[in-house]
Amino acid sequence: MTVIADIEKAKSEPVPAVSRNIKRRRKPWLDYGQNLQWKSRLLIGLSGWMVFLLGWYLAANVDLAPERLFPSPEVVMSSLWDLFAEENFGSDVLSSIRRIAVSFSLAVMVALPLGMLMGSFAKIDALLNPLLGAFRYLPAPAFIPLLLMWLGTGDAQKITLLMIGVVFFLVIMLADVTRQVPSDFIETAKTLGGSRKAIMWTVVLRQSLPGYVDTCRQMLAVSWTYLVIAEIVAASDGIGAMMMRAKRFVHVDDIMAGIVTIGCLGLLFDTAFRLLYRVCFPYLKKHANEN
Template identity: 70%
Template sequence: MTARLSEQATSQARLAPATADNSRTRRSPRRWFDFNQTLKGGQRLLLGSLGWFGFFLLWQITSQMELAPDRLYPGPAAVFGSLWELFAEKNFLSDVLPSVTRIVLSFAIAVLLALPIGLLMGSFARVDGVLNPLLGAWRYLPAPAFIPLLLMWLGTGDTQKITLLLMGVVFFLVIMLADVTRQTPKVLIETAKTLGGGRRTTLWTVVFRHSLPGYVDTCRQMLAVSWTYLVIAEIVAATDGIGAMMMRAKRFVHVDDIMAGIVTIGVLGLLFDVLFRLLYRTCFPYLGRGHS
């Protein structure tokens, strides 16, 4: 009896430090930096605002350090004042709308071409074996290098600009959509085949529908690349567009107008990104915010 009581006391003594450590762990405050943390909407907005505030503060400080003449390195106030003047007095909207139209048209054509090809490449190894070496190599050819050829083949109109924007994203988009398609679990495909689904049915009802959220997210990311080619497409023989406005400003050394054009492209790109995120959350609410 005495031996049994002593064993119980010993076991309780061993458990006591562990219990104390557990309670201490529970009471310990959350770390500022930790793995797998999730942020609420208000926290994310606050941190994002702090980042932008720090950027504009650094820009304002460096613009006042006389690193370059004010005309060549204007501060935020001068740039945003120029942006207001462009819209209010210089009809900048007539340049913005053609640029947005070119981006939307070229990217829509890129998706229409890349989606079926990426779906087939990711689903069937023989299709991938034929196309992947070819399209994978085309990714490394810089689209601006084709500007002289496009000017000779297509002239200086919108067709040449839209084609350049298309070439800048379509090959990357095909490969990335094929990678998304390959992530379809094999168990889903095998189950569909076991239930009697043919290749067309399995491709549409299983592979495509499972990959659709990934397709939308991939398109959101690649749209940002399309915006980076906009100025390149519009600086050659262009009469309208944001890039054309920036080239006109360059002739008269209006750096504030050039920076205002850069800000406009950034804001437009951000708005399109937000639209894609809203589309993702509306169409796929069951996936949660962490996937978009």
């Protein structure tokens, strides 16, 4: 009877508020699978730039090297202003942008059909993959002597060099994107009577198009890395040509201003591709934010 009485007494007593005794678990600052709002991403990105500029400023003011050889950020920004205001640097920037745009457009025009065919048909992949895979390991600057003899010192030589620097990588990467098309989509299209051409345009291209745009965004960065190499040989205009002129007079601030310009232009082009991705494929917005 005593045990039964104790049980009844326990039932009648109020249950303590457990939630009050348990502290709310705080979310960790770093965690897997986090989704950040654009304001948070912008703030964190600006913080990274501030840390970089602060480190640059401190390194330039601790006498690691002479000021002429390692200028501070404010000196480089002043030189960049002078270049645009007095040295007609704007025309050099436009020349470089034009070379990048033309060369990369030609590379996409060559790589996209080949990548689609290689990713769709095993026999074409077996024919071209060993050849193009080997060409990827050839350094683009090694072609400079040949291009100078074949094409001269004009824009054709520079645009071709920029194109060679990315086209072989681009073909292989676009082929990899094409291979990711689910086989069920292909088989369903065949069952419905679709021809090879119809399947290529209505299934393969549409399914792979977001991946193609993202791959082009990544490879455009590689194209910018070859810009100075393409413009240091017999060039009268362009960012690389300006940097070579500055090298003759040991104007390190102008050289670093050119490097900053290339970085800013690359960031603008990358942002443009990201916006294009989000506008054209809004249903993949979450995937775009994570990348």
